[in-house]
Amino acid sequence: MxxxxxxxxxxxxxxxxxxxxxxxxxxxxxxxxxxxxxxxxxxxxxxxxxxxxxxxxxxxxxxxxxxxxxxxxxxxxxWNLFDGDILTWHFAVGVDDGFLIHLSDIRLGFEPHAAALAARHAVEADINQMMLLAVAMGDPDHTPESLALADLRFHLAVMEASRNPFMRTIGSLIEAALAGVFKLSSPAADRGKIGDVAASHMRIVEEIRRRDEDGARRAMENVIRVGRGRMMGALGAPEA
Known part of the structure; x- marks a missing residue:
């Protein structure tokens, strides 16, 4: 995708x-x-x-x-909307703001809890890898496409660190959601925002390193809501 x-x-x-x-x-x-x-x-x-x-x-x-x-x-x-092909076809033929909101709602249902589980289960190698991925998101030379891929790698690493096999199966859904957000409005279009994106993801890793499950949950939720707000702004739709 x-x-x-x-x-x-x-x-x-x-x-x-x-x-x-x-x-x-x-x-x-x-x-x-x-x-x-x-x-x-x-x-x-x-x-x-x-x-x-x-x-x-x-x-x-x-x-x-x-x-x-x-x-x-x-x-x-x-239809199996968790299927990567079906999600890709939706974006290929065009999606409305309702579809994208549903995607972000599902992310809010899964990913904050995955971050909390990562705070409980991640080993030092996981944490170091997530931090490297978060830092890489701050590269000022990112294009919208490369930043979207960097973001995807980070979120998939969190799902992996959760040690929950069910979390690992929703990678296609996360990829679809991120592809939709970045297609509409990417922080890479504003160089000043790239550092903010990296910092907000580093905050997730810091909370995981501290083993603060609630903090990791809130930090992940903030990242998703910021992306959702950017997407809704690009669509000219009010935040739900």
Missing amino acids: MNGAAAHSSHSQVVDALGKAIVSGEFAVGATLPGDAELEARFGVSRTVLREAMKTLAAKGLIVPRARIGTRVMPKAE
């Missing part, structure tokens, strides 16, 4: 194209997808490749095959 790497295999290209078409509404919820022959011709792939792509989309909750009816697009409530 961050580096914009393109899919190269026939299977991944079909999954990507159909996934975007479904998320964009080209194939609406409840609609039946075109038949195999039409889709094979559309993408220039074999039936085997098409069926494997359909299995992938079904596993993500986007579609369900029905005997004698065809393949139907599932309601959005069935």
